[in-house]
Amino acid sequence: MQPLSPVASGFVLADVDPSSSPGVADRKRAEKELAKRGMELADLQERLFAESTQDGTRSVLLVLQAMDTAGKGGILEHVIGEVDPQGVRIHSFKAPTAEEKEHDFLWRVRRELPRAGQIGVFDRSHYEDVLIHRVRGFSTLEVIEERYGLIADFERELVEAGTTVIKVMLHISSDEQKSRLLARLETPEKNWKYNPGDVDERMHWAAYQAAYQIALTRTSTPSAPWYVVPADHKWYARWAVQGLLLDALRRLGPQWPAADYDVEAEKARLART
């Protein structure tokens, strides 16, 4: 059972405790379930792929947004990493290139969508265009205001075309981020993961939380809902995101497709070779 509710009317981000772990008793239980359910997730994705070879329309898209160090990479490694890599399409959105800037903000996103049968993952996404853009003033408020509507239209279009859209904000506390950044500084093998720019962004913590509050409530829809996943405990965030994916795939209920050729005739043809 998925204990997390989608963001809906009246949602207040500040009310979500990043250190909570709704829906699972403790770490041991969560880790045990993570391992066991990984196989089910892989199996369902393979069925979705099999189905797509005949009826190529359905896919799943997981959008991951978070403050630095919240654990997006760990989700990719430990949750998505359990699925056959052929069935996964991951894209990390960085600062837009010169070419990308020449187009509207959804142009580069459309190019990285999962194909039928795949689980797509966006490590950051088109939401940066209403998050960092709002916080750092890269776009005017008027432009940002328009984007909420454009995003909702875009996602509705995706859903209508057969993509199940799951949007996740990994929610960590400011204290937890501080301690994770410090660990990157104190451990030589982790030094490369630290970027001085991370502290620059950290200084805008409150503004980011406010920008998330607006983006989450403006763009969470029944067909493309947002989930805020408490992420101070990595084991919890992984368990919860896996659960959201699993719920989505179970609802899709993909089936092994029947042969679209004559099985007996092919057996005979093969036997003659």
Place this chain on the structure above:
Amino acid sequence: MQPLSPVASGFVLADVDPSSSPGVADRKRAEKELAKRGMELADLQERLFAESTQDGTRSVLLVLQAMDTAGKGGILEHVIGEVDPQGVRIHSFKAPTAEEKEHDFLWRVRRELPRAGQIGVFDRSHYEDVLIHRVRGFSTLEVIEERYGLIADFERELVEAGTTVIKVMLHISSDEQKSRLLARLETPEKNWKYNPGDVDERMHWAAYQAAYQIALTRTSTPSAPWYVVPADHKWYARWAVQGLLLDALRRLGPQWPAADYDVEAEKARLART
């Protein structure tokens, strides 16, 4: 230790026994090593990625070629699947699209190369342009002849730019292919994996072996060698390909990069937030 030698002068494909398992005692041992070495492979790839954040040049490219059912998919799932999916770039080359046909045969290949820090995998490749093209007469022999040289030039260029190129032919016997195709026909959940075209290709078995013999000997070079991996035993092929990747990454010996910022100053700056 990697027991397989690269294809060199005097190599004869027909002399390689597809059911052999050079370099490992038995299945149990191979499966145990596969699991253990998966972690080392993942660790080395992460180091390669870490290194690339400062010195973005080195990558690894695994080219997989084989007759149908030889186990390319299993290599992707069980060998590549052990690596963090963020560190992997897989591309499956299908029959070229109309757009791809408008360009030279290497155009679409150049677009799918691994980025620095990644392990790239080609599931089929530019070698189809000298294999199926030779067997089915899609190009003239003159054109195919020219392509061996163009491929060697292209791969030399890749190696000089920092990519370690490993080319693998998974080598199965005709009997083993027959039994794997039959299994796809006899097992309803596997029916979708079977395509009547597979038997059409199978009828050209000898011509394919001849085309491989020529391609392997013409394009195996010290810097971009071919390995023929006996593949009648899936456990062996996975163990052997993992070994080739591991050898390549060990030779690269990627190291965690030192911080390119002032660690103590950053600690102080972080402490003030």
